[in-house]
Amino acid sequence: MSKKVLVIGEAREGSLRNVTFEAIAAANIVSDGGEVVGVLCGDGDLSALGQEMVYYGAEKVITVSNPELKTYTSDGYAQAVMEVINDESPEGIIMGHTAVGKDLTPKLASRLESGLISDATEVVAEGGNIVFTRPIYSGKAFEKKEITDGLVFATIRPNNIPSLERDEALTGQVTEKEVSITNIRTIIQDVIRKSSDGVDxxxxxxxxxxxxxxxxxxxxxxxxxxxxxxxxxxxxxxxxxxxxxxxxxxxxxxxxxxxxxxxxxxxxxxxxxxxxxxxxxxxxxxxxxxxxxxxxxxxxxxxxxxxxxxxxxxxxxxxxxxxxxx
Known part of the structure; x- marks a missing residue:
């Protein structure tokens, strides 16, 4: 049965992370011909990034821009994404299993009183149900999780699920949603990045x-x-x-x-x-x-x-x- 699936995108230094496109591909499997809706949080004009999600298979994208979302905090992003979830009422939510994804998705799952499948390396549709494969015991074994009912909520491991081909002929609506962000308990004073040069x-x-x-x-x-x-x-x-x-x-x-x-x-x-x-x-x-x-x-x-x-x-x-x- 077709589903509406929300993809929580993630940007870094003005560009979408590749795992966002992989999450869209996974969402297309989960949706089973339904609607794939992207959501992006940040500060400033996010329309170009939203359009990029459309080129990779999202049918529409909702951007939430607010000065409180310039730097990631679980409080701010959870408020913004929950507003979109309440409006869209998706049957599935997919995000990358990144540092942000590992922090944000448990908070959302708790608020939604939903289960969460984390670190999935494969997503397939079998017999009308969605089956996720994820590593356990430090990668020494794998388990399969089959979703038969309720909200499908999962994070996917980067570089495992191939993204769809980028196609600029694809069209979709990119809209901005205003959200009031309040009661932020975490104050980001400065961000110091220590990472390897070049590729993540x-x-x-x-x-x-x-x-x-x-x-x-x-x-x-x-x-x-x-x-x-x-x-x-x-x-x-x-x-x-x-x-x-x-x-x-x-x-x-x-x-x-x-x-x-x-x-x-x-x-x-x-x-x-x-x-x-x-x-x-x-x-x-x-x-x-x-x-x-x-x-x-x-x-x-x-x-x-x-x-x-x-x-x-x-x-x-x-x-x-x-x-x-x-």
């Missing part, structure tokens, strides 16, 4: 990660070179962060970011279970390590036994040569 780790298609084997902060330089030629970004294990080789914003693992890139290259990473929990669902894993018994080789699709400081520069040179000859 959680949405990167290619990640080159370093562990204690990089030996120093300077040891990340060849990894940066490899990430650059591959059009990816650099990550790290907790061991490398604890050793002071890089900032904790690069940490991948159970207590860091969970990533699922198309290609994950682990350099000097032994493969502790906490790290594997954050990257073992990557589509292709390449491990580079001097120790042939390192646990990382148990999850790798391809393994190179050798010193990363010998192997990585050779990979960079070879890839550059391939690009020249292409």
């Amino acid at each position: 780790l959680s949405e990167a298609k290619v990640i080159v990660a370093g562990g204690r084997g990089v030996k120093s902060a300077e040891g990340f330089e060849p990894l940066n070179d490899l990430a650059e030629v591959l059009g990816g970004t650099v990550g790290a294990s907790r061991g490398a962060c604890d050793a002071g080789y890089c900032d904790y914003s690069l940490q991948i693992g159970q207590t860091g970011k969970v990533v699922t890139p198309d290609l994950y290259i682990a350099c000097g990473i032994s493969g502790a279970i906490q790290h594997l929990a954050g990257m073992s669902n990557s589509k292709v894993i390449v491990a580079i390590n001097k120790d042939p018994e390192a646990n990382i080789f148990n999850v790798a699709d391809y393994g190179i036994v050798g010193d990363l400081f010998d192997v990585v520069p050779k990979l960079v040179d070879e890839i550059k040569q391939m690009k020249v000859n292409a």
Whole structure:
């Protein structure tokens, strides 16, 4: 049965995050031919971002602009989104499983007295019902959740559900809704971002990660070179962060970011279970390590036994040569 599904979009530094488009694709599955409605919160003119959601499959988009929404707070965004939910009465709500999504959606689910399926990696329609797949036990197993009745409320893991093709021929209404934001208990004085240059780790298609084997902060330089030629970004294990080789914003693992890139290259990473929990669902894993018994080789699709400081520069040179000859 067709449903109206609300997609809570997320913007960063003036651009929509890719997971917003993936959420629209998931919403199209959940709606089963029904209406997909986007919602965007922020400050200033959001119409261009709303139109971008239309190009990716939203049939209409509601923007909520208010100075109190310039920087995310759970109080402000929850008030704004709840106003839209009350107006639209959707049968489904989808959002990305991001830092914002993980904070906002439980608050909304509580207010709606609804369940919440978090961190879904697959959404399919089976027998008239919607089935979500999500990892459990730190990614060592998966469970399927079937929604047979009631509100469908879920967050989806970035870089898992393919977005629909962008089509500028698609048309949809983008309207602005005025909402009064009051009783904000959290005051944001300043925002200091610590993140890797370039691509967002959680949405990167290619990640080159370093562990204690990089030996120093300077040891990340060849990894940066490899990430650059591959059009990816650099990550790290907790061991490398604890050793002071890089900032904790690069940490991948159970207590860091969970990533699922198309290609994950682990350099000097032994493969502790906490790290594997954050990257073992990557589509292709390449491990580079001097120790042939390192646990990382148990999850790798391809393994190179050798010193990363010998192997990585050779990979960079070879890839550059391939690009020249292409």
